[in-house]
């Protein structure tokens with residue numbers, strides 16, 4: 221039996237890290253957007269063909285070693301029952317590159333947890349999601365991606381913590397397209413461990429306060445851009461490209477936390493001009509997606 225889980229990519233607009241020794245109480249406040257593109261995880265299980273439990277993970281069809289996918293491996297080992305003997309194969313396919321701020325590590329972890337929970341019927345949705353959150357936080361892959369991904373939509377994290385503990389709200393929105401431009405990697409772990417984190421906390425709190433007073437997608441983009449520039453994370457070439465895009469659309473573009481990537485909310489009619497400009501700038505790898513307003517999907521996969 222093949223199980224498939226779809227987890228939306230999640231882009232963070234701004235955030236306030238909330239560290240805690242208990243990973244279920246750790247997380248983040250902030251806001252972000254779930255996309256119609258993301259991570260598909262396929263799980264197949266073969267029972268009793270071997271004397272022990274074997275877990276294999278592949279990213280986009282290529283097998284990955286345990287140390288390169290420690291988050292998903294840890295999740296798989298915890299969700300698969302201890303006494304289980306057999307082969308567990310986990311195939312993760314990403315629409316966006318790893319490490320560019322699209323929450324791939326969380327998507328892979330959550331997809332793995334939900335698909336295995338579905339197969340073994342040994343966890344509830346929230347129990348599986350908490351295991352994904354725990355390993356994501358312990359390995360500093362992210363803080364608030366998992367809880368944001370299970371809520372969908374344009375989200376505001378108003379109380380930090382794991383799924384079932386933190387609180388996520390949603391902003392009402394008209395039809396917007398999301399332009400996402402992956403331009404480079406930025407290690408989430410390195411940023412979370414660095415000194416910028418103090419400025420991130422201050423700027424993130426300010427943005428959250430202002431967003432809750434005026435909770436619109438338009439305000440979100442203005443606050444995201446202020447956060448990105450005031451923290452100094454958005455600079456150099458990335459900032460130059462953002463300014464080019466801003467000349468063509470109504471709302472400011474901003475930086476995807478935490479990756480060297482940009483995003484913008486735009487109307488269908490604004491697209492052709494932006495696409496033309498991106499072509500002129502020599503940027504051909506960008507994505508246009510919708511906002512994903514549902515919960516992640518998990519179920520039996522037939523063909």
Ligand SMILES: Nc1ncnc2c1ncn2[C@@H]1O[C@H](COP(=O)(O)OP(=O)(O)O)[C@@H](O)[C@H]1O
Pocket residue numbers: 288289290291292293312317318319320321322323324325326327328329360361362406407408409478479
């Ligand atoms: N699906 C996954 N499962 C486990 N680990 C992952 C997965 N995707 C990415 N990682 C790990 O996380 C690192 C990138 O983390 P992060 O910067 O949070 O990326 P992203 O912004 O895509 O979430 C990668 O270098 C890789 O080691």
Ligand SMILES: CC(C)(COP(=O)(O)O)[C@@H](O)C(=O)O
Pocket residue numbers: 230232234235247248250320321322323324325326361362363364365408477478479
């Ligand atoms: C911004 C970040 C801390 C990291 O995001 P990513 O690099 O996409 O895993 C996120 O998890 C959040 O809490 O908002």
